[in-house]
Amino acid sequence: MAASSPPAHSFQNLILELQRFWADQGCVILQPYDMEVGAGTFHPATTLRSLGPEPWKAAYVQPSRRPADGRYGENPNRVQRFYQYQVILKPSPDDILDVYLTSLAHIGIDAAGHDIRFVEDDWESPTLGAWGLGWEVWCDGMEISQFTYFQQVGGFDCEPVSGEITYGLERLAMYIQGIDNIFDLDWNGVEGEGCFTYGDVYRRSEREFSAYNFERADTDILLRQFVDAEAACGQLVEAGLALPAYDQCMKASHLFNLLDARGVVSVTERAAYIARVRALARASCEQWLGRAAGEA
Amino acid sequence: MPELLLELLSEEIPARMQARASADLKKLVEEALDEANLPFGSIDAYVTPRRLTLVADGLPARQPDIREERKGPRADASEKAITGFLNSVGLGRDQIEERETGNGAVLFAVIERPGRDTAEALADILPDSLRRLPWPKSMRWGSRALRWVRPLHGILCLFDGAVVGFALEDIVSGDTTVGHRFLSPQPFFVAGFADYADKLRRAHVVLDPAERRRMIAGGAEKLAAAEGLKITSDDALLDEVTGLVEWPVPLIGRIDAEFMDLPSEVLTATMRVNQKYFALEDAGGAIAPRFVVIANTEAVDGGGAIVEGNERVLRARLSDAKFFWDQDRGRTLASRAPELAKIIFHARLGTLDEKADRMQALATSISRHVPGADMDRVRSASRLAKADLVTGMVGEFPELQGLMGRHYALNDGENAEVADAVAEHYAPRGPRDRCPTAPVSVAVALADKIDTLVGFYAIGEKPTGSKDPFALRRAALGVIRLILQNSLSLKLRGVFMNAYELYAESAVAGSRADEVARELMEFIADRLKVHLRDRGIRHDRITAVFSLTGEDDLLRFMARVGALDEFLAGEDGENLLTAYRRAANIVRIEEKNDGAAYQGRADDALLRERQERELFDALAASEKEIAERLAAEQYVDAMSALSRLRRPVDAFFDDVTVNCGEPDLRRNRLFLLSQIGSALESVADFSKIEG
CATH class of the missing domain: 1.10.3210 (Hypothetical protein af1432)
Structure with a gap:
């Protein structure tokens, strides 16, 4: 079944098309942030830049790690590391939905033949102290994007409001290629021997990281690292360094996700950990806003 | 008679908020019209995922003129009084009348407020009503401070066919709207409600949620019947789906046989919670390998790709579920x-x-x-x-x-x-x-x-x-x-x-x-x-029983509350409650006056009047009976025993003077009053009864 889709429908081409499309919309095309994060929203280009008055337009791919979602490469729909395509537009333009729908047409999803639906999805990130209102975007019953108007980040009001679009790249590609198993995704669009599938690229990674996430991650080490990241974040906030401080916040957040996947975080402890990460996010955001105001 | 048409066009409104929003809009506009002295014949509100619409019919072209007459001070009143009056009515001394009354010359102000054109009044009052529309969750967007459930894109507002001009921040009212997001996105002009509803339908929007609901239910039933099945009734899902589509197109899809041995709750939960699909059942009520999805569009291929896509999503969801089902059963609970x-x-x-x-x-x-x-x-x-x-x-x-x-x-x-x-x-x-x-x-x-x-x-x-x-x-x-x-x-x-x-x-x-x-x-x-x-059942009944007894057997508690409620609803109960309060008041006041306590039993030897004696005897009898009835959990009978106190209590209040000149008698009578209180309080704490 591999490589049965036309090259234009390959996984990498989907990314290239989105890059082209959003570049044409005037976005700064960024590269992924070089740290483990749970979602594209964590990238400082979204979290921090959505705060403060300055306009901002950016788009990027962000590998996202959800340790608890790993299935050892054996589930056709679940992986512990996947790609999000993230667009952030500040202030949210009035025609943002139309532009988004045009982007879908651009990657081969034509509303004339499909059922595109905006289904309520209030987004909240307790670890970031952030929330917004928006929708899941459904195409023929499948969630292909999330759409959010940010109201608060780090506990601070977003003024102006940013519009955030997150495309789930693997799901979109599976839809476009018409396949049921993520590992069968045609990655590079080459016919025959030179073809690479998603499985060729990532199955081993899924297997090994699932084993790490669920069995091997040393919780004592993780707990120590969490405490270290927390302490470092505090010191950096003190030193007035918002971006390095926020790096430590992202670290703490990922460490918490790993601890959670290992099943060592109880329901109540969970709330406490989330509150601790949120405090780091808040402090970093506050520092960021202070800096932004100072520079303006 | 002229008609008001109002449409708020926005991005997709969450389904669960729609019904409430249209009811609230109707209520707010009704109130605003009433307040502005603008009567109307009918008023209706409609809602779709993208629009909130209101139409009111039979409004006057103008507000009525208002003539109001206000009486002021006498013409020879102090300068200060007259100035105060003039200020209060906003008129000059030469604009008010002096009228001769039986009480000398008095100032009268006649205030004439000419009604405004309705359109002008509407332009004034509608923005305020719209800003007060209470969404469960609202948001800001772009650089605006305005809040709405999702970004608001347009306001259509017509009175008698002409635009009622107003704005919410930079969103200005007009006479155009758009149709279905995908099928008819072109803007069009609207002349009035009939024209609006008609053009919307041609633009693939069914305005009335009740009609969409019928189309969905009917269309789904039809698809089911064609396969000898029926839709598993689910009103909440029907309501929700009605709020997800402007142009409902029911389509039927298949569930792979390999999933049909999953528990029906799992199949239904997957379909309804995750996908908003209707489940189907056969004549015997068993879940059938079909689902109905309500699309919001007429696809160019007749829906084949949509069904195929939805089947694929469901397959992925159900294979997850099947994996868990098989794995979970590998071990005992x-x-x-x-x-x-x-x-x-x-x-x-x-x-x-x-x-x-x-x-x-x-x-x-x-x-x-x-x-x-x-x-x-x-x-x-x-x-x-x-x-x-x-x-x-x-x-x-x-x-x-x-x-x-x-x-x-x-x-x-x-x-x-x-x-x-x-x-x-x-x-x-x-x-x-x-x-x-x-x-x-x-x-x-x-x-x-x-x-x-x-x-x-x-x-x-x-x-x-x-x-x-x-x-x-x-x-x-x-x-x-x-x-x-x-x-x-x-x-x-x-x-x-x-x-x-x-x-x-x-x-x-x-x-x-x-x-x-x-x-x-x-x-x-x-x-x-x-x-x-x-x-x-009123809360004070419960307080009265609870604060007295602290009863912790809820059945007994309820029996007691029920008996009390019934007793207080009758004439004897009402009357005794009044007597209870009167007795308690007198005792309280006299205790305060004398700095003494008058809680105790009356002395047989100090009873002088016949009515005193009768009350004394009645209290003794009822106290005994109440104690017995309560012990036997016969709460209604205990209340009846209380009822028998009514006549002697009334007679006592009618004919016996409590605060008489002889201290011993007075004291004894106060004790008697306190006994009325304690008799009633043995059944419930009547001091907690309100009203």
């Missing part, structure tokens, strides 16, 4: 129970494993009071009740907790009553949820809730105001419903103490069992008030 030790119930109250142990002990002791409850089955059910929380399926579909437990328990060969109790022990989950009646289920459901209530009260985590993070109000209501609907005689205070003792000492350190039980009884009484309010 009982063997999973110890894993509850890794789930924390609450940091201070320990793990779910510990909770299950406590539930087992508590349910066993409660089961003694639940007729027909087999103690061994109660024990097994308590131990298994929470075990499905560590299965994969419940991890994936938390809403299936309990239900999956039943499937797995039956699969393991557990007794059916035990399996049902596992499924039902969370119930009732609210005022409208079904309340368990099977004895084993009742015992386990009570134990679960009481353990939670006692634990959280012991560590001081009580609901405050709107905050009730552990759903203790719902748990308390559950306890009340389980007891009353199953007519259980249960002394709650003892059960609370028992539940408290089951907690580890360290967990509840710093609290006291009797204190926790007392507070919880008050909480239960409080929730009982809310529960009974819906049945028309």
Whole structure:
């Protein structure tokens, strides 16, 4: 079944098309942030830049790690590391939905033949102290994007409001290629021997990281690292360094996700950990806003 | 007669908020029209995922002129009084009249307020109404400060065919709108409501939610009937889907045979919760391998790609579910129970494993009071009740907790009553949820809730105001419903103490069992008030019984409340309540005057008047009878005994002077009055009765 889709429908081409499309919309095309994060929203280009008055337009791919979602490469729909395509537009333009729908047409999803639906999805990130209102975007019953108007980040009001679009790249590609198993995704669009599938690229990674996430991650080490990241974040906030401080916040957040996947975080402890990460996010955001105001 | 048409066009409004929003819009505009003296014939509101629309008919072209006459001070009043009057009416001295009255010349102001054109008045009042529309959650967007449920794109507002000009920030009203987002996105002009509804339909928008609902239900039934099936009735889903589409197009899809041996709850939950599909059933009521999805568009290919896409999504969802179903059944539910030790119930109250142990002990002791409850089955059910929380399926579909437990328990060969109790022990989950009646289920459901209530009260985590993070109000209501609907005689205070003792000492350190039980009884009484309010029983009846007796057997409590309520509704009750208050007042005042206490029994030897004697005797007789009736739990009869006091009490007040000149007599009569109070208070605390 591999490589049965036309090259234009390959996984990498989907990314290239989105890059082209959003570049044409005037976005700064960024590269992924070089740290483990749970979602594209964590990238400082979204979290921090959505705060403060300055306009901002950016788009990027962000590998996202959800340790608890790993299935050892054996589930056709679940992986512990996947790609999000993230667009952030500040202030949210009035025609943002139309532009988004045009982007879908651009990657081969034509509303004339499909059922595109905006289904309520209030987004909240307790670890970031952030929330917004928006929708899941459904195409023929499948969630292909999330759409959010940010109201608060780090506990601070977003003024102006940013519009955030997150495309789930693997799901979109599976839809476009018409396949049921993520590992069968045609990655590079080459016919025959030179073809690479998603499985060729990532199955081993899924297997090994699932084993790490669920069995091997040393919780004592993780707990120590969490405490270290927390302490470092505090010191950096003190030193007035918002971006390095926020790096430590992202670290703490990922460490918490790993601890959670290992099943060592109880329901109540969970709330406490989330509150601790949120405090780091808040402090970093506050520092960021202070800096932004100072520079303006 | 002229018509008002208003449409608010926005990005997609959450389905669950739509009905409420259209009702609120209608109410706000009605109020605003009333306030502006603008009568109307009919008024209707409609809602789709993208628009809120209101049409009012039969408005006048102008507001009526208002002529108002105000009387002022006399013409020869002080300068200050006259100036004050002039200022209050906003007129000059030469604009007001002097009129001769029987009381000399008096100033009169005649204020004429000419009505404005309706359109002008509407432009004034509508923005305010719109800003006050109460969305459950609203948001800002772009650089605006305006709040709406999702970004607002356009306002169409016409009166008698002409634009009513106003703006919400930079969004200016006009006479155009757009059709369906994908099928007819072009803007078009609108002349009035009939034109609007007609053009919308041609632009693929069915405005009226009731009509969309009928189209969905009818279309789905038709597709089902074509395959000899019917739609599994689901009003909530029908409502939700009505709010997701402007142009409903029902389509039918297939469920792969390999998934059909999943429990029907799993299939239905996957379809309804995740996908908003309707489930179908055959003539025998068994779930059928089909689903109906309501698309919001007419696809160029007739919907083939849409069905195929939806089938694929469902397949992915169901293969997840099937994986869990197969994996979960690989082990018995009982063997999973110890894993509850890794789930924390609450940091201070320990793990779910510990909770299950406590539930087992508590349910066993409660089961003694639940007729027909087999103690061994109660024990097994308590131990298994929470075990499905560590299965994969419940991890994936938390809403299936309990239900999956039943499937797995039956699969393991557990007794059916035990399996049902596992499924039902969370119930009732609210005022409208079904309340368990099977004895084993009742015992386990009570134990679960009481353990939670006692634990959280012991560590001081009580609901405050709107905050009730552990759903203790719902748990308390559950306890009340389980007891009353199953007519259980249960002394709650003892059960609370028992539940408290089951907690580890360290967990509840710093609290006291009797204190926790007392507070919880008050909480239960409080929730009982809310529960009974819906049945028309006033809260003061409950307070009057509770504050007197602290009764902790809810059945007896209710019998007493019922008797009291009935008594107070009658003429004797009303009359005695008045007498009770009068007696209590007199005693209170005289006690204060004299700095003395007049609570006690009257002395037989000091009774002089016939009416005094009669009251004395009647009190003695009724006190005895009331005590006997109460002991026998014959609350209605106890009230009847009270009724017999009415005549002598009335006669006493009519003919006997309490504050007479002879101190001994006076004192004795005050004692007699206090006895009226204590007689009534032996039945209920009448001082708590209001109104």
